[in-house]
Amino acid sequence: MSESSDPGHHKGSSDGMRVLSYLLAGPLCYGGIGWLVDHFWLHSGLLLPIGVVVGMVLSIILIIRRHSVAP
Template sequence: MGMKSSSDESPEPRRGGNTDDGMVVLSYILAGLILYGGLGWLGDHFLHTSWLLPVGLIVGLVCSIYLIIKRYGRFE
């Protein structure tokens, strides 16, 4: 009557690894590399430099790893 069933509650995130988690991690890494690498490539192209692409790729990878650790917590 006045009680909530357990199915009405919002589900908590699972801590076990599965294929969906792996795909999310892979997409974070690829998105960071493509976004910041693309920005670095554009900067290299328009500013006539040769160092912004590698910097953009490294920054994208570091940001991706930060977001992955923030989302899934520390490694146990």
Template sequence: MNDRPGTGEAPKSPEADGMTLFSYLLAGPLVFGGAGWLADWLLGLSTVFLPIGVLLGMAGAIYLIVVPYVRS
């Protein structure tokens, strides 16, 4: 993170980081699970793509959380 004055970026609060992590963990599986449900519905399948979408969404959310915080 850049702590130099004059960069135009306000310092983040710990609550903002927590809400960001929570929103990633919630939105990832919901969006990709919804896409999987839609694919199942359009293709007439029972539940093939829904669990795949949820797992991919969770993996993507964890990736978006781990990469920035491990590198900083």
């Protein structure tokens, strides 16, 4: 059977892209929310890094929960 006709051939690649998108989107979204709240209300400069860290932690938790389920 050739690689192009194997239905599971691209599964690893799509899983990798999904994980990468979670790792990028979480810190960007929560960092952006932290920056907006900090910029318009608090003016402390602390919510952007807190948002990035919270976004990364939540992304990792989501990846573990989604990919640890047995098929």
